[in-house]
Amino acid sequence: xGSILIDQGLEPGTPPEKWNVSHPEKIQKIxxxxxxxxSDAVLTNTFGGSRMKLTAHKHxxxxxxxxxxxxxxxxxxxxxxxxxxxxxxxxxAFLPPVGTASVxxxxxxxxxxxxxxxxxxxxxxxxxxxxxxxxxxxxxxxVKSVSKIPIFASITFQKTKRGYFTIMGDTVPNCVKxxxxxxxxxxxxxxxxxxxxxxDLIPLISQETxxxxxxxxxxxxxQLEKGKTVYLTEPKxxxxxxxxxxxxxxxxxxxxxxxxxxxxxxxxxxxxGE
Amino acid sequence: xxFVENCKKAILTGKIEAAEKLAHKAIEENIDVNVAIDxxxxxxxxxxxxxxxxxxxLPELMxxxxxxxxxxxxxxxVLMKGKEDRSLGKxxxxxxxxxxxxxxxxxxxxxxxxxxxxxxxLGADVPISTFIDKAVEVDAQIICMxxxxxxxxxxxxxxxDQLKEKKLRDKFKILIGGAPISKKWVEEIGAxxxxxxxxxxxxxxxxxxxR
Numbered sequence: 001x002g003s004i005l006i007d008q009g010l011e012p013g014t015p016p017e018k019w020n021v022s023h024p025e026k027i028q029k030i031x032x033x034x035x036x037x038x039s040d041a042v043l044t045n046t047f048g049g050s051r052m053k054l055t056a057h058k059h060x061x062x063x064x065x066x067x068x069x070x071x072x073x074x075x076x077x078x079x080x081x082x083x084x085x086x087x088x089x090x091x092x093a094f095l096p097p098v099g100t101a102s103v104x105x106x107x108x109x110x111x112x113x114x115x116x117x118x119x120x121x122x123x124x125x126x127x128x129x130x131x132x133x134x135x136x137x138x139x140x141x142x143v144k145s146v147s148k149i150p151i152f153a154s155i156t157f158q159k160t161k162r163g164y165f166t167i168m169g170d171t172v173p174n175c176v177k178x179x180x181x182x183x184x185x186x187x188x189x190x191x192x193x194x195x196x197x198x199x200d201l202i203p204l205i206s207q208e209t210x211x212x213x214x215x216x217x218x219x220x221x222x223q224l225e226k227g228k229t230v231y232l233t234e235p236k237x238x239x240x241x242x243x244x245x246x247x248x249x250x251x252x253x254x255x256x257x258x259x260x261x262x263x264x265x266x267x268x269x270x271x272x273g274e
Numbered sequence: 275x276x277f278v279e280n281c282k283k284a285i286l287t288g289k290i291e292a293a294e295k296l297a298h299k300a301i302e303e304n305i306d307v308n309v310a311i312d313x314x315x316x317x318x319x320x321x322x323x324x325x326x327x328x329x330x331x332l333p334e335l336m337x338x339x340x341x342x343x344x345x346x347x348x349x350x351x352v353l354m355k356g357k358e359d360r361s362l363g364k365x366x367x368x369x370x371x372x373x374x375x376x377x378x379x380x381x382x383x384x385x386x387x388x389x390x391x392x393x394x395x396l397g398a399d400v401p402i403s404t405f406i407d408k409a410v411e412v413d414a415q416i417i418c419m420x421x422x423x424x425x426x427x428x429x430x431x432x433x434x435d436q437l438k439e440k441k442l443r444d445k446f447k448i449l450i451g452g453a454p455i456s457k458k459w460v461e462e463i464g465a466x467x468x469x470x471x472x473x474x475x476x477x478x479x480x481x482x483x484x485r
Contacts (some may be wrong), residue, residue, distance in 0.1 A: 006424065006425050010425070011372070011425070012371070012423060012425040012428075012429070013371065013373070013426075014372075056374040056398075056399075057374060092374060092375075094377065097288070097333055097336040097337045097340060098332050098336050098377065098380075099377075161327055161328040162328040162329070163328075165328070165331065167331060167332050168332055168333055169330075169331030169332070169333065169334070
């Protein structure tokens with residue numbers, strides 16, 4: 001969603017969630033394109049829709065409106081047998097020593113957003129792109145306390161010389177166990193790493209849990225290689241990687257930064273035979 | 275353990291109080307401050323290496339940088355009294371207007387400061403004019419500009435263009451950072467460089483000033 005909004009002219013400094021109110025037809029069109037491409041579920045345009053994140057953009061006062069409207073837009077065009085996921089991304093702030101936020105700041109932040117999304121009739125929660133396990137854990141618990149619908153929780157890992165870790169140094173087993181204990185129903189990884197790296201990461205997650213595993217790798221994220229910017233993945237090879245990711249244990253798949261409905265179409269073609 | 279080893283340990287374990295105590299001890303016992311600072315500096319570089327190796331992560335690196343800064347704050351009055359200038363230079367740093375991502379920028383600022391640069395961190399969502407005004411005001415040698423979004427990267431070009439218009443371009447070295455930054459972009463807008471990560475950014479800052 002984010003990459004597409006930027007392509008469509010989202011101005012720097014404007015939170016994408018503002019478009020739920022100012023450009024509702026564009027948001028709906030994007031959702032519809034995904035459903036038509038074969039998506040079973042779409043994420044509401046609320047990734048940065050928590051008060052802390054919106055306040056950084058000076059839009060904190062619109063938190064309730066942006067979240068409500070986001071769900072409304074997706075619900076209006078959601079086909080039968082398809083689903084709407086209430087998207088929750090990071091607060092943008094960090095705990096010490098990296099930042100100055102507190103656990104109670106996080107709690108308050110996610111309780112509020114989860115409340116709006118739950119009231120607005122979503123099918124499940126999608127907590128994603130969490131680079132700090134503690135923040136993810138707080139978010140899952142907050143959601144759990146306001147709603148009984150399923151919670152998907154997804155961590156952003158990076159590949160280091162010693163394997164996969166969050167930027168805070170959380171290991172894969174620790175992330176999986178902590179999220180499971182917090183009450184997540186589906187656990188996985190998204191963003192930063194590409195589809196080929198995700199193939200290696202997924203077994204490390206699935207061996208730690210009996211819960212369903214989700215994978216939403218980046219596609220076509222610009223990368224520096226020998227001083228040149230290269231776009232790594234096209235829809236077809238991406239979908240081939242997704243097939244392998246499924247064989248390796250993932251049962252919920254999709255695309256993160258750089259992907260678009262074309263990627264989903266390829267996945268649907270290869271995985272569901274559509 | 276020797277004094278020097280204790281200094282290194284304080285930084286690598288990110289113990290702010292221990293680093294402060296050692297800095298005070300150096301001053302009280304008339305230990306050459308340069309010996310102490312060199313030990314601290316070696317340790318902060320080691321912390322950077324460990325980060326690049328995947329042994330250290332953000333929290334460890336930040337703690338080490340904070341411990342280093344705490345010690346340097348104590349040494350500062352002594353260095354000024356002795357007219358010894360160990361400052362590597364003045365840096366104005368911030369995330370460009372329209373972009374609120376500041377974790378990478380903050381890490382670079384902390385490491386630059388730990389290394390011995392005098393750092394003016396303007397925060398995130400910083401207007402171009404603020405970068406320029408501050409750099410002129412403090413007589414900075416380097417301006418560091420971060421942008422995570424492809425949409426805000428253009429701000430980096432605008433800043434350089436405005437410096438040219440004001441005939442100030444040659445006064446500063448311009449380093450740019452952020453996930454989408456490529457070497458090609460650096461060349462295209464006429465910046466002085468970019469680095470792969472915060473640790474390399476510090477090395478680059480020394481390099482462009484020839485220090």
